[in-house]
Amino acid sequence: MSRWTARWLRDSRLSGIILIGLLLLLWQLSAVYLVDTPTWPPVSSIAQAWVTNIADGTLPRHLLATFWRQMLGYVLAVIFGIALGLAMGYFRVLYNLFEPLVEVLRPIPGPAYLPVLVLFVGIGHAMKVVLIMLASFFPILLNTYSGVRAIDVVQFDTARTLGLSTLQTFRELVMPAASPQILTGMRISLAISLILAILSEMIVSNDGLGYFVLLGQRTFKIPEMYAGIWTLALFGYVLNRVFLLVEARLIKWHLETSGRG
């Protein structure tokens, strides 16, 4: 491999995009020449279905439905997860009180809550938001209190020596020191929240990308089904990129010192 090629592969992000393009080309050729089944349509059919459903507003409508449910559940998880995580990380009494319960509940996969939530919360939007919130809550909680507990005790002693109140300690020491880990938890939960949003829409819903994909499968509109999956992939990618931009703004100092900035 030439030195120019090696440098280009190392420094350019274009290679990843070219790889995706090659895989799509492979898909197209296999669907047209090799695989004869309606469940493996050519990329061109999927693209056509995608454009049609974007142009007539169908996909944007379903995307918006998924987006607001996911965001509501996610934001609630962030609020409760960070609040309880900070409290557990800082106050030993609260950590001892809640940690066993957290360790028991945490391994329960989000979808396992579904039957209980249908029974007690119902089959409307509230059930889906609660499910998303429950599944997204634990990674944020765990990362938050781990981030707080990882702060050097000497720093807390220094804060006490300098006469900082509890609120000042949280604001000036705990939040900045724990924020990289808190944001890591939030990024993990962002993906989980999208997964649970889609799952809940596949099981109980009249709209959303999950419902759209399942409807395509059930009515044998396979190109539409894949168009929905493509939209999901794109949506997830955009969400992640936006999060990374926000993270870069908030903890620029940390990214620079860790060599990621």
Next chain:
Amino acid sequence: MRKLPMALFATLTAALVAWAWPIAQAQPKLVPIRVAAIPIANFTPLLVARDQGWFAEEGLTVTWTMVAQGALAVEAVYGGSAEFGCSAILEPMMARGNRLDVMLAVPNTRIRSAPPDNSGVVVRDKDPIKGVKDLVGKRIAAGLLNSVNYLHIQEWMQKQGADPQTSQFLEIPFPHMPDALFQRRVDAVWAVEPFLTLMMKTGNARTLAYPYQENIPNMDIALLIAKESWLKANADAARKFRRAMDRATTHLAETAKAERDDWVAKFTGVKPELVAEVNLPQFTTEFNIPSLQANLDLAVRRGAVKPFDVETMMWKP
């Protein structure tokens, strides 16, 4: 002078509200009814009753949320987030057998009275499977384990002298069954429409049997349920809902095929040209109670539910 337009606007608004308010209050309030529905052809009467205005004529405003399966509809009704739920016949019986107070409230569909049925056991055309005894030791997909399909195929195999315990039953979603069969991941599937018709059209599959028709002819297959306590407290609204649904079901049963297919296409989202080719179930406004008891007895024999009298869960409007 600037204040004059605002004052004029406020006065006009107040006058409009004062004029409209009594009219709005005088409008008869529509009773809201929520339904946990399944997007299959059987429950098309919901759409017919709504779009023809028959729910509104009865003073009801009916909305529905699609759920993936009957068990979720039972949960939604029992939990109070829906007044009626759409289901196959078995899940409500299992719920009742486990002391949930659900009732069979609105008749809906039966299997077809003669072959071809709305669903059936399908095998690969060139395979040597010719009868039920050839299914011994094979891999079979019949929907969810302990569903009505699963129990009926086991009953059908046993009645014909084949031990179903020797076969391996796999849970494969209905839309995936064609691929699973043609890729030889299973040896037989219990396919439902429209996937049954799609598989036949490939020329690579044939129907082995229609077990429902062989086990319990003319049986009810789907219906709507409601909670017993809700039915007692809201008997009038329940009767109105049933009347509108019966009207829609009768309309679907008696109308021309083209119109029926249009309604089904609209409710399910399946392309109209495909609906025109499939075998729809029979729409009915009467419960076939002996068939419901026979299905309950079958479920008891299979160990799926404790025995009880099905009459105790029949709602009498």
